[in-house]
């Protein structure tokens with residue numbers, strides 16, 4: 482593996498293209514795929530939702546991802562300075578700062594859910610679900626999330642594991658971790674999907690995943706699908722900008738982004754195939770909502786042959802998927818502190834850990850003692866979720882496509898996507914990509930924003 486010579490020595494970088502791919506896919510594949518996607522599919526008409534989701538991945542997700550990648554790789558700098566370097570003297574750096582704020586908001590609540598995942602893995606290992614009836618499991622989850630100490634322990638362990646990987650750096654921490662975990666994750670989810678799809682009575686669940694029911698589709702479905710595409714592909718938050726800044730000049734951006742989107746979507750659909758057939762086989766309604774993973778699934782595991790073991794590997798997968806994502810979110814903030822405040826990596830991780838630990842505690846307590854404390858009518862947890870996923874990510878995505886499509890312009894995009902002409906990317910493909918970046922993605926985002934304000 483060759484060392485990059487054209488970068489300042491202090492900047493870490495990925496060692497191989499496979500490393501970039503698994504790190505990007507690792508960021509994308511997470512709770513969004515295993516927890517959010519299946520319940521959204523369940524609430525929004527199965528395959529109909531999946532088709533709309535795919536449309537948004539191609540029309541809005543990919544252009545935003547490509548734009549962020551161009552910004553990061555061309556500038557070789559973290560969130561704010563990336564924009565500043567490419568547009569000196571402008572105010573575009575604010576986009577980077579919004580991205581950093583967005584990441585802080587996401588990780589605050591993500592770490593709490595990761596903490597529940599840690600707790601559930603522990604319960605699965607203790608075979609706590611083997612005799613669970615539905616009511617007990619519901620109470621178990623609401624009691625856990627509303628209590629004070631246990632979720633805080635989970636949150637602390639989860640955040641500490643995240644920080645442990647990030648402290649080791651890009652090549653030695655993030656890349657090495659993702660290289661082992663991502664293949665393992667795919668193997669696990671494929672195994673569970675096979676188990677689930679071969680359960681007696683799983684047929685209706687399989688057809689639910691693949692036969693669209695358009696009657697469940699409303700304007701909300703479109704909002705949910707776009708939001709999910711952005712959340713799942715980790716867009717609009719400078720995550721891609723930050724990872725791309727560690728990518729060498731010879732990597733093929735178009736193929737890396739396409740592979741990331743394919744891997745993420747494939748994983749989401751596999752997660753659906755792991756969950757929906759089992760849900761139907763046990764006669765449970767698919768529209769259970771956010772409780773699906775923490776209440777419905779343990780209930781199913783308790784009745785399924787080999788369920789105890791499946792529960793362990795499922796919650797292990799959930800934890801690993803959440804970790805490969807949380808490290809990417811933390812890295813955005815850490816890279817920002819290293820570059821803007823000239824901090825050492827260790828000090829930056831310690832600082833960000835401390836801030837996020839406090840915010841995460843507040844999110845966690847908002848299910849219990851702080852449940853009456855509301856900001857714009859939302860609990861602290863919901864507020865962070867709303868500000869990041871519904872507001873900042875969409876604004877960040879919009880600014881990224883506008884910046885690349887209109888401020889950097891065609892020449893820079895073509896130069897970057899083709900590695901200054903060294904890669905042959907067909908002209909028609911470049912034209913389609915440019916059209917998506919300049920017109921389609923901004924229009925889709927604008928339409929959704931107007932929609933959301935009208936709601």
Ligand code: TRP
Pocket residue numbers: 508509510511512513514587711712713714715716717718720806807809810874
């Ligand atoms: N994509 C991850 C998931 O599906 C979550 C995630 C990681 C994320 N990095 C992000 C979401 C940055 C938004 C922005 O779980």
